[in-house]
Amino acid sequence: MNVLFIYNGSEHIGIQFLSSTLKAHGHSTSLLFDPAVFTGHSFLDIPFLKSFTNLDQEIVDKAVAQKPDLICFSCFTGNYSWCLQMAARIKSRCEVPVVFGGVHPTAVPKTVLQNSCVDYVVVGEGEDALLELLDCLQKGTVGFQGIANLGYKIGSDMHINPTRPYIKNLDLLPLPDKDLFYSKVPMLAEMYRVMTSRGCPFSCSFCGNSMLHRMYSHEKKHVRRRSVQNVLEELRIAKNKYRIKSIIFSDDIFTMSYDWLNEFIPLYKAEIGIPFSCTTHPNFIRQDIVDLLKEGGCWSMQMGIQSGSERIRKDIFHRNETTERIIQSGLMVKRSGIKLFVDIILGAPTETEDDIRDSLALIGKIKPDRLVSFFLTYYPETEIIDIALKNNLLDPLQYEQIQQGVIGYTHSSGSVSKSKVKLYSTYELMMQLRVLITNDSVYNGIESITPLLPFKGLISKIAKLLIAIKTKNMRYAFYIKYIFAKKDVP
Numbered sequence: 001m002n003v004l005f006i007y008n009g010s011e012h013i014g015i016q017f018l019s020s021t022l023k024a025h026g027h028s029t030s031l032l033f034d035p036a037v038f039t040g041h042s043f044l045d046i047p048f049l050k051s052f053t054n055l056d057q058e059i060v061d062k063a064v065a066q067k068p069d070l071i072c073f074s075c076f077t078g079n080y081s082w083c084l085q086m087a088a089r090i091k092s093r094c095e096v097p098v099v100f101g102g103v104h105p106t107a108v109p110k111t112v113l114q115n116s117c118v119d120y121v122v123v124g125e126g127e128d129a130l131l132e133l134l135d136c137l138q139k140g141t142v143g144f145q146g147i148a149n150l151g152y153k154i155g156s157d158m159h160i161n162p163t164r165p166y167i168k169n170l171d172l173l174p175l176p177d178k179d180l181f182y183s184k185v186p187m188l189a190e191m192y193r194v195m196t197s198r199g200c201p202f203s204c205s206f207c208g209n210s211m212l213h214r215m216y217s218h219e220k221k222h223v224r225r226r227s228v229q230n231v232l233e234e235l236r237i238a239k240n241k242y243r244i245k246s247i248i249f250s251d252d253i254f255t256m257s258y259d260w261l262n263e264f265i266p267l268y269k270a271e272i273g274i275p276f277s278c279t280t281h282p283n284f285i286r287q288d289i290v291d292l293l294k295e296g297g298c299w300s301m302q303m304g305i306q307s308g309s310e311r312i313r314k315d316i317f318h319r320n321e322t323t324e325r326i327i328q329s330g331l332m333v334k335r336s337g338i339k340l341f342v343d344i345i346l347g348a349p350t351e352t353e354d355d356i357r358d359s360l361a362l363i364g365k366i367k368p369d370r371l372v373s374f375f376l377t378y379y380p381e382t383e384i385i386d387i388a389l390k391n392n393l394l395d396p397l398q399y400e401q402i403q404q405g406v407i408g409y410t411h412s413s414g415s416v417s418k419s420k421v422k423l424y425s426t427y428e429l430m431m432q433l434r435v436l437i438t439n440d441s442v443y444n445g446i447e448s449i450t451p452l453l454p455f456k457g458l459i460s461k462i463a464k465l466l467i468a469i470k471t472k473n474m475r476y477a478f479y480i481k482y483i484f485a486k487k488d489v490p
């Protein structure tokens with residue numbers, strides 16, 4: 001059957017696995033893709049420029065003309081409204097079954113299925129459910145009740161089937177169909193993204209994993225990892241096929257197993273040898289891990305610290321690492337010469353100004369090379385929503401808006417209230433300046449005048465740009481190129 005994926009933002013590893021799985025079973029797949037640099041879902045939030053680069057109408061026209069047998073939308077909370085709007089526009093012009101999958105439908109399948117433009121939802125990992133759905137559609141049968149992970153409707157009755165177990169052996173999946181995206185925007189391959197695992201051992205209250213851990217509470221192990229040889233096979237093929245400048249290991253926590261890394265990294269260095277960046281966690285940094293990664297070509301590591309306040313980390317974010325451990329881990333990475341990027345979240349429920357000052361102080365102690373600061377966004381069915389409800393920080397309307405995906409998104413002010421944005425912007429600027437200015441007395445002088453500065457958002461952005469230049473981080477250049485570099489879009 002002919003299956004069409006429609007997506008906007010960056011490349012999507014989940015779609016790449018779905019596509020390769022379908023192809024391995026004889027189906028054909030295609031993609032309509034909008035890089036959507038200015039929509040705010042993924043990169044920048046500039047509505048004025050969005051109207052110039054809008055590809056929605058072209059996507060609708062092409063989808064209708066293509067006459068696919070099934071259209072697949074992959075939704076996170078930020079792009080869910082866009083997906084709904086696109087599905088409705090297409091369905092108003094032709095009769096085509098539409099399935100929604102991804103993290104948002106996984107969290108709230110019934111809410112998604114309620115929409116008349118959505119025929120099916122798939123929760124959790126979608127490879128097998130999608131194959132079985134196609135099988136049913138092809139045979140013209142209605143055996144939907146036997147398809148685990150599928151949600152469907154009969155008339156106005158909605159049915160969400162039980163969930164199947166996690167895919168235990170990821171090596172059995174075909175390698176991700178990178179061409180699906182790279183044939184449209186070849187430059188995406190320059191920063192080649194790869195996931196060597198699925199799942200995270202932790203369950204931070206704000207993260208999609210806290211939703212998954214609840215849903216899969218019967219599973220013994222949430223983390224599954226591809227074999228070293230399976231990952232190397234993907235990278236060998238990729239190295240021969242694309243112009244890769246760096247590789248990004250996008251796992252939830254790439255450094256979680258020393259044994260795996262100890263087997264992988266020497267082979268990676270010998271056979272692939274491309275500089276790479278990866279994710280880490282304060283509890284999964286050790287000197288031997290850092291040495292191994294540095295030796296293997298790691299140039300940057302991204303580590304979530306989220307808050308400098310032990311109370312916020314433990315009671316609100318459900319993270320168990322100590323401040324001491326965070327500092328030790330951060331300094332260990334820095335001393336090795338690997339660039340350290342850290343994430344911070346502003347706007348946690350019950351967070352006080354003292355808590356934010358603790359975050360600022362922690363950043364001052366670690367002096368990371370780059371700070372990625374977020375204003376908290378509430379994602380459906382994550383544990384932090386329960387905490388916010390308990391503290392009367394969300395009313396029923398806001399709760400409903402979160403399920404509908406219409407309350408803030410990561411690159412706006414998240415879900416924090418407008419009255420707090422000013423305070424958080426001031427601290428965000430201080431944090432960025434703290435990273436930019438490594439000399440303590442110079443920084444202290446500037447910190448005292450920061451609250452008086454106008455255009456804090458703009459100055460924050462300039463500070464981020466200067467930090468990127470200072471650390472020779474090519475991310476901005478990549479984004480600028482991404483705006484123009486389209487071969488076959490949508």
Ligand code: B12
Pocket residue numbers: 008009010011012013014015017018041042072073074075076077078079099100101102103104122124125126127130193195198199206207208209250251252379380410
């Ligand atoms: C790698 C990653 C990225 C990468 C690559 C994006 C990608 N999706 O590949 C980058 C850096 C670009 C990115 C960006 C963002 N990300 Co991100 N990202 C991740 C991460 C760590 C892994 C995603 C992944 O590849 N998983 C592995 C694949 C195999 O699983 P999957 O994507 O879930 O897909 C499977 C199923 O969901 C399902 N499925 C998915 N789509 C569909 C569609 C159909 C039709 C079907 C049937 C099934 C199906 O089948 C797939 C295969 O089994 C996740 C966290 C996580 N562990 O999932 C966050 C996560 C998805 N990201 C998140 C967010 C918020 C973002 C950003 C909006 C903001 C940001 N943090 O910068 C942007 C926007 C993304 C965009 N427009 O493309 C959130 C989403 C939360 C939510 N409820 O919305 C997550 C869950 C992290 C979190 N904070 O909790 N991200």
Ligand code: SF4
Pocket residue numbers: 200201202203204207208209210252253281304
């Ligand atoms: S450690 Fe990172 S990926 Fe894992 S649950 Fe926490 S925030 Fe999510």
